[in-house]
Amino acid sequence: MTVFKEAGQLLRIFIGETNKYGRKPLYEWIVEQARSQGMAGATVFRGIRGFGANSLIHTTKILRLSEDLPVVVEIVDTKENIESFINTIDHAITEGLVTVEKARVRMYRAGGKAGD
Incomplete structure (x- = not known):
């Protein structure tokens, strides 16, 4: 489990929902890799x-249904874990945008009820 001392990093991966890794949607593969690598979490x-x-507009509007809507995968973890994870997934992202920024982690809790 990741232990934070407030300083963390936010990894954002911008891809299309039709991007694949093998036969699997790329965003699913990325989340699976994050879990297997012990990352703090992914959304x-x-x-x-x-x-x-490519400047093509992708939208959910009824008259112009897109089958490649934008997808963003966000992961917050330590700097070291984020850098290691980027190295793991780099080869799979053939198009898209990956950003990293500082994140101030105020709470990271799992399970239980408030006050436990």
Whole structure:
């Protein structure tokens, strides 16, 4: 389990929902890799509109249904764990954007009820 002393990093991976690693959606593979590597946690967000390097608009609007909506995977962990994880997934991200920024971790708790 990751232990924080407030200083952490936020990894954001911007990809399309149709990006794959083998036969699996890339975002699923990334989350599985994060779990197997013992990362603190991962969350996937599906966007309703966006564009990337190719400037094509991807949207959920009814008249223009897109099958490649934007997806963002966010992971917060220590600097060392984030850097190691980026090295693990680098080869799988053939298009997209990866950013890292400082994160001030105020709480990281698992299970139990408040006050336990």
